[in-house]
Amino acid sequence: MSAVLDAVRHPGSARASALPSQLRSAGLAAGLAGIALVSVALVANLAVAADGGTGRADTLAWTFGLTTAGFVVLKSGIALTLVGILLRVRDRIDAAKSSLPALAGPTAVGPGSESEVATSFGRASRTIRALDPLPIHRMARLMWAPMVVMGPMLVAAGLVTSILQASADSAGDTAAYSAWTQGLQFLGEGLVLAGISFLLGVILGELRRGGGEVQEALGVTVWTLKMPLSAKLFVVLMATGVMVSIAQFALYVVAASVSDPTTWFAVLGPLREVGLGLLLSGIVLALFTIGTVLGFQFDRMRTLVRGEER
Amino acid sequence: MTATTITTEAETFDVEVSARSLGRNLPQRIGRRLWLPMLAMAVMAFAAAMVVGAVRGYRIDGGDARNIETLRQLAAGLMFIGFASVFAAISFAIARILGELRKGGGDLQEAAGRVVKTLRMPLTAKLFLGLMAMAMMTLIATVVAHLGLALSVSESATTLVDSEKWFVVLEGVRRAGVAVYLFAIVLGLATISQVLRFQAVRLRKLPQEPGASER
Numbered sequence: 001m002s003a004v005l006d007a008v009r010h011p012g013s014a015r016a017s018a019l020p021s022q023l024r025s026a027g028l029a030a031g032l033a034g035i036a037l038v039s040v041a042l043v044a045n046l047a048v049a050a051d052g053g054t055g056r057a058d059t060l061a062w063t064f065g066l067t068t069a070g071f072v073v074l075k076s077g078i079a080l081t082l083v084g085i086l087l088r089v090r091d092r093i094d095a096a097k098s099s100l101p102a103l104a105g106p107t108a109v110g111p112g113s114e115s116e117v118a119t120s121f122g123r124a125s126r127t128i129r130a131l132d133p134l135p136i137h138r139m140a141r142l143m144w145a146p147m148v149v150m151g152p153m154l155v156a157a158g159l160v161t162s163i164l165q166a167s168a169d170s171a172g173d174t175a176a177y178s179a180w181t182q183g184l185q186f187l188g189e190g191l192v193l194a195g196i197s198f199l200l201g202v203i204l205g206e207l208r209r210g211g212g213e214v215q216e217a218l219g220v221t222v223w224t225l226k227m228p229l230s231a232k233l234f235v236v237l238m239a240t241g242v243m244v245s246i247a248q249f250a251l252y253v254v255a256a257s258v259s260d261p262t263t264w265f266a267v268l269g270p271l272r273e274v275g276l277g278l279l280l281s282g283i284v285l286a287l288f289t290i291g292t293v294l295g296f297q298f299d300r301m302r303t304l305v306r307g308e309e310r
Numbered sequence: 311m312t313a314t315t316i317t318t319e320a321e322t323f324d325v326e327v328s329a330r331s332l333g334r335n336l337p338q339r340i341g342r343r344l345w346l347p348m349l350a351m352a353v354m355a356f357a358a359a360m361v362v363g364a365v366r367g368y369r370i371d372g373g374d375a376r377n378i379e380t381l382r383q384l385a386a387g388l389m390f391i392g393f394a395s396v397f398a399a400i401s402f403a404i405a406r407i408l409g410e411l412r413k414g415g416g417d418l419q420e421a422a423g424r425v426v427k428t429l430r431m432p433l434t435a436k437l438f439l440g441l442m443a444m445a446m447m448t449l450i451a452t453v454v455a456h457l458g459l460a461l462s463v464s465e466s467a468t469t470l471v472d473s474e475k476w477f478v479v480l481e482g483v484r485r486a487g488v489a490v491y492l493f494a495i496v497l498g499l500a501t502i503s504q505v506l507r508f509q510a511v512r513l514r515k516l517p518q519e520p521g522a523s524e525r
Contacts (some may be wrong), residue, residue: 007525020503020507023503023506024500024503024504027496027499027500028496028497028500030496031492031493031496031497032493034492034493035489035490035493037491038485038486039486040407041482041485042482042483042485042486043477045479045481045482046479046482048474048478049476049478049479050475051484056478060478063482067485067489070489071485071488071489071492072462074492074493074496075492077492077493077496078492078495078496078499081481081496081500082498082499084503085499085502085503085506088503089506090504091506091507091510092506092509092510094510094511095509095510095511095513095514096513098514099513099514099516099517102517103422103516103517161372162348192343192361199451224334234435234492256393262370262371263367263370263371264367265405266363266366266367266370267363267364267367267480269363269385270359270360270362270363270364270385270389271360271363273356273359273389273392274356274359274360276390277352277356277389277393277396278356280352280393280396280400281349281352281353281356281396284349284396284399284400284401284403284417285349286405287403287404287406288403289399290407291403291406291407291409294407294410294411294414295410297414298410298413298414298417298418299414300521301414301418302414302417302418302421305418305421305422306421
């Protein structure tokens, strides 16, 4: 983890150049490990499905914990792959910086006045210098690592309570452990998804910074896409999803102390899933925004290479 | 259009060589069209599942057992329409990114008057498409089964014991479907990483290659 953080903070280091391939392989390995964990839980579920006794309840308790742990291993694989992508984006920015001066068209015109312009990708700012990162980009840089680390820790704690639930003797203990398992594991899953969202935010920030730097180094007007509506909605969905994940955890803690939590469980089940659904919906919009920014940047590079507008 | 390879110190890329940009391929064009409908469907399904779950929670204390079981099957079905749709939207958004990279990279080389070299579809991309389709079919099958059980329980054609048994089976199967979907997403992202690497290598080589007027 420290090697990853070091490479993200110091992109020029020798470590950073070899790391993306390693992260990609580690991401794929984590994905396979996650599939293996979920497969074990699936086989156990199928084996006890027809059994109506307490043996089934005990098995379903630990398979729930194991499945969620498998999901988090898979999501950690996604996070590792995204860090690799972040480093690749930086490498591509360096490549553009070194190659574009030789490729750019000859009609050099100095940077014009600062203004806004409509493009087929949305409104863009035209400035003399590259723009500073937005507050959300700075926040994303700070927050992705704590989220990606804390999430699996909570899910592991939930796995322990699911094993305790499977071996509990009284109905009261079983219900209490079940509440802790669900609350901890879905908060953990929510945090990992938030970490993935922040990583996507870091990638968007890097595209903005790199795009500006490449144009500034060329001595042309710096075109930067203004934050699209999809990016604003992404932030709203992510924040709502995290709040729902925290709320479901708090409510499960309350449910753990009530004598009959059946009603609580019936309502909290869909609520916790909706929290994850909101985070995933935010991730869709973040990926869409990345696609839009890439399209805008290719369009700008093509314009510069053709020498149509500088 | 011909096939060739580009070799760097660390890796080899299989590429297609052409005079013009190849543009987006079929899965990328589908991704551009379908990501938003899938996201919209997911949001609606999550909202519907939340409402059904709340109704079930309201009725669970002293309500009719058959009615409560029907609502449980219905809520699970709706929730996983949401998850199947949102994972599809993520996959389509990844395909859209790959499309922007393929089209943008080709257009840039063409604008620079160089030969256009486009990375051939890597193995990770092929596996991404295959696993995504497999996971989606698994989740849709469990959704259909949940909704069928909801109907069957409400009409007393299935006993509560059988419904419970099938719920456990379907829970395991749909979780496996989600796991396969997540792995497909890892593969899709790994493909983006590989394409970015190829583009950095290609960008660095472009200035040394002869332009259209020099060939």
